[in-house]
Amino acid sequence: MNYSASSTKVLRMVNTLAVDSEAKQTIETLQAELKKTKERLQAIEELKGQADAGTVVDVNVAEKLAQLKNQVATLEKREERYKAVFSERISVFRKACCSLFGYKIVMNDEQQSNGIHVTRFTLQSVYAQSDDEKLEFVYESGSTNIVVNGYTSQQEIAQQVEIFIRKMNSIPAFTANLTMESFNKRKQICCLAGSLNPISAAMLGVEVELKAQPQLEKKLLPRGRAPLTGKAVAALCVASFAVGLLLSGRVSLLPSASASSKVKATSDGSAGCDDNRKLGESHDPKGIMNEVSRTHHAIRSLDKAVSSLEMELAVERARSGVAGGAGADVSSRVPQKALVVIGINTAFSSKKRRDSLRETWVPTGEKLRRLEKEKGIVIRFVIGRSGTAGAGGGPADRAIDAEEADNKDFMRLEDHVEGYHELSSKTRIYFATAVATWDADFYVKVDDDVHVNLGMLTTRLAKYRARPRVYVGCMKSGPVLSQRGVKYHEPEYWKFGDVGNKYFRHATGQIYAVSKDLAAYISVNQPILHRYANEDVSLGAWLIGLEVEHVDDRSMCCATPPGLANNSSCQSLFLLQMHSMIDYTVQLYFIFFCRSAAVRFVDCEWKKRAGNVCAASFDWSCSGVCRSVDRMKLIHNACGEGQEAVWSAAAT
Secondary structure (H helix, E strand, C coil): CCCCCCCCCCCCCCCCCHHHHHHHHHHHHHHHHHHHHHHHHHHHHHHHHCCCCCCCCCCHHHHHHHHHHHHHHHHHHHHHHHHHHHHHHHHHHHHHHHHHHCEEEEEEEEECCCCCEEEEEEEEECCCCCCCCEEEEEEECCEEEEECCCCCCCHHHHHHHHHHHHHCCCHHHHHHHHHHHHHHHHHCHHHHHHHCCHHHHHHHCCCCCCCCCHHHHHHHCCCCCCCCCHHHHHHHHHHHHHHHHHHHCCCCCCCCHHHHCCCCCCCCCHHHHCCCCCCCCCCCCCHHHHHHHHHHHHHHHHHHHHHHHHHHHHHHHHHHHHHHCCCHHHHCCCCEEEEEEEEEECCCCCHHHHHHHHCCCCCCHHHHHHHHHHHCEEEEEEEEECCCCCCCCCHHHHHHHHHHHHHCCEEEEEEEECCHHHHHHHHHHHHHHHHHHEEEEEEEEEECCCEECHHHHHHHHHCCCCCCCEEEEEEECCECCCCCCCCCCCCCHHHHCCCCCECCCEEEEEEEEEEHHHHHHHHHHHHHCCCCCCHHHHHHHHHHCCCCEEEECHHHCECCCHHHHCCHHHHHHHHHHHCCCCCHHHHHHHHHCHHHHCCCCCHHHHHHHCCCCCCEECEHHHCECCCHHHHHHHHHHHHCCCCCHHHHCCCC
């Protein structure tokens, strides 16, 4: 509904001069944000219109666009109403200031020669004799200073400036005194002194010199009688004034409450202020600013919705691009909904590691398919190509193809050539491929020498489903290694400051998870995302400049027993202890001897016994489970959550 003065409730402005500037700035901000939002919506429509005919676009996109358009239209109408209300109330405020204080006030923003922005106030008294009688003040950073001009340079005015402003530091006293002098000059109040009693003169702040005419003195003061004293004259004037009021009947000595509430104060010089106005409306003084604040928040929410929609459209275009290379059949396939996609980073030489995971926490065959269908948990071993030329690649590629035919649990990255120093590139391509294939809430990357409890992992991730842009993992900040030849050497160490500095906070590379919108961001922007030597640092760098919630989840980096791995006696004692087959003395030997190898010895086991099952476990000293092929089953027995735990975890 458009604004109408007759049907719209007008709220009272806060009675300070700052409201004028605040209202102006607020309206300009709303206009700029609405303009930006409309431009983005137009860009989204163009983006949608440019999509290929075969692109699969979310059916909700059109509906969301329509809803956003309606919201923009509503905000535009609300903005027009606020502008009208602001214009009316600011006009009333200015006129009220003019009537109450006797000055017309004009405010302008300007920039000084030194580049500082200031606000200039120009004041003109309603009793001014000419347009040149103007006062100018400059307001900047809480300080108000008078500006010397032609009017204030006059000797009489300059003396008042020196006395009231320079010495007494009071601008209100200066303007009040100037008002009285202008009033006296204009009305020639000195000529009316004989008609004013001392009380009235005192109320006006005017010095009145009582001068009686010679003829009157002769009549009132006969010869031989002493003249009246000053007190007697004052008393006589007051009595005469009171008798005149009573006889005239125009003023009541005791006005009624209703009459006193309707007294209209007028001044002889207020004609220039335009008295056609309403004052004293008893509305909430914060009403308009509260409404503006709510509109501001609505625009912010709309902006976030537009950003989310832009990301969805960009993801759909990315999916169509990835699928386009696989043929028409794939391009017409809708991405499968999922709760989480878990990509296990693996290499050609790691078949034994993959088999150790399939024997422990990675389901196989029908259980893997059922887990995807019923729980929305997708698990794939992620691997690229060997780089060997020719159809089908080299022997390593054919071995993976055969393994895939048996297990159906691989994600092949066709555009990636495997290599240890290419992990950052592999991570980018993994997220792009996963986003194009599955529409999941979370995307996880984990190494093939890490033990994972699927039920606990999905349960913990499900807590963050309602939050946008979430980055979950064990956050760390290790040193930047500038020395060549050492493990994890960073060739671009100079970008992180002086030698000895640390990396920014990021998740350790063994396992981490990102929400849908962050994975989509990586997918859309992968060509321009910089790659550092270490893959976990690269991911942290991609996200460090975004509005991302970093979640430090220590259950994703529980320790396993490195001492147990290197002592065959401790391995046997550990298995016996699990089944309560050793006595108290042997238990003490196990505790004080076997567990002396590491402070956090079998951390995942103790947490499991305490009821806090770990989401993931590995050895920091080995950047994974030490000797994982031999020990993964042992760790699974000690720290695993049980086969049925994943089926009771949060569903999609």
